[in-house]
Amino acid sequence: MEQSKKLLIIGFVWPEPNSSAAGSRMMQLISIFQENNFEITFASPAMDSDFMVDLSEFGVTKKTIELNSSTFDVFIKELNPAVVLFDRFMIEEQFGWRVSENCPDAIRLLDTEDLHCLRTARQKAFKENRTFQFTDLLSEEVAKREIASILRCDLSYIISEFEMEILKNVFKIDSSVLQYLPFLVDEMNEKELEKLPSFKERNNFVFIGNFLHEPNWNTVQYLNEEIWPIINTQFPEAVLEVYGAYPSQKALQLHNDKKGFLIKGRAENAGEVVQKARVILAPIRFGAGLKGKLLEAMQCGTPSMTTTIGSEAMHANLPWNGFVENNPQEFAKKAIELYQNENIWKESQKSGIAIINQCYKKNKYASELIAVINNLLQNSETHRLHNFMGSLLQHHTLKSTKYMSKWIEAKNKN
Known part of the structure; x- marks a missing residue:
């Protein structure tokens, strides 16, 4: 039997599949990884909620983590996951540099949920009573943060083909760091x-x-x-x-x-x-x-x-x-x-x-997802070598994120 691999999911919130589609999607991803012999730890800095799922019922280890704290460094070094999945770009911004510093070999995945910059730009256009243009995305501050996060990761899951096209054509992102992954459900008769x-x-x-x-x-x-x-x-x-x-x-x-x-x-x-x-x-x-x-x-x-x-x-x-x-x-x-x-x-x-x-064929997309991850686990060095913009952003922007986080941590101690 294949040896189990450790997956760490860092959640923006604890999954609430009865409250949102994002919660349902997270549970879909968890089930796919479990079916493929991954041992899962789900960590989040969020407060517990009355409506979150009991992760232990699904065989998932739950761990509360702190923002801007070196306690996370100790935790992840000890866990030593093969794969880390960030739930939304804001979580990658907070924890991405800590993951790459403490577990440099871990594959870094990002589940975007949806393109926040697209939602924000459309909302602005709507409130200003004008038609949304793709060029709106290029001046959107959230886009700069979100695209940087996508580039820093080894692979990002994109839920919509429309958003895949935007990333490739508007932001010129190479398809090797993107994977189309819609909602995944069983076929119906x-x-x-x-x-x-x-x-x-x-x-x-x-x-x-x-x-x-x-x-x-x-x-x-x-x-x-x-x-x-x-x-x-x-x-x-x-x-x-x-x-x-x-x-x-x-x-x-x-x-x-x-x-x-x-x-x-x-x-x-x-x-x-x-x-x-x-x-x-x-x-x-x-x-x-x-x-x-x-x-x-x-x-x-x-x-x-x-x-x-x-x-x-x-x-x-x-x-x-x-x-x-x-x-x-x-x-x-x-x-x-x-x-x-x-x-x-x-x-x-x-x-x-x-x-x-x-x-939305679960079997089709689930097998593609696992095939790509297995390939990344075997060829991460080559993959990262070809993602030069990602390496560049890891080098520069994470330095600023790192020192800001360390400054906040020092300030909190005083």
Whole structure:
């Protein structure tokens, strides 16, 4: 039997798969590494939360670490992992130099989750009421930090093909340090739809999404102010249930029984909520990455209404499992049609299955992921030799990060 290899994951937060798509993705990655004989330690400087998974139940060692502290150096030297996975670029900025200094041979991976610079630039363009341009990315401060982090790592996981293209064409990053890794789910058979609640057994529109994520909160506001009033006028008996972890007081105040706009807060079981819904509404106006809520809808046999941004990079050239509309009037009209027309609804369900089976094959992407890591473990020197910009950034920028961190640590001791 192959000897187990040590993997250290450094998390921005502890995984909460019931609260966010990022939490689900992290658990997908953990399961793939475990299936391939990796012994996993998950470390994070984050506070524990009431909704984090119990990592010990998954055979993962949990370790709380400190920012700007040499205690991490002692910990990682002792652990001596073969592979380190940084969860988001901010974590690589904090701990990357410590990893390369104390375990220089460890393969450094970055899971970007989504391109933060793309989300930030789109959000700015939206707030300034102008069209987003790719050149916006080049002046975005977050982009300078994020791209530097990608270059410093041996390999970065990119969740969206659209973002792969941006990295290669706008930022001119070599494809040898990038790997396309979408959400990973098991294939589905159309017969499985028969086990799910039928059209007649389902009711209500649903939106679901973590309120701490700005694109989600903006979507709820957009639904409340523009889209739901149109649906409510044309289809007065319609009800929209809005679910999401961490709703603010502002969000809770949008609850309106008379208009059927119901703020439900955290869903105990997101899959159950989505399965009972007839249609998911997700008129997302800015953001990046892939939308976990829309993939989950497909898995639950629930058609969805979204925008171009919502469906971006999610369905290849296949028909959407519902409709994609950007105009609020058209969005509302198609949402009602999808809700009321059983034939269109059933066809949309089948489109969702086709998308899952073509775009998110766990077996395909998992085996590619492991093959690339095994190759890196055997050829890291050659790989790093060809990533000159990465070596240069390791040499220069991490010096400044290192001394800033040491200064903070010394200051904290006084």
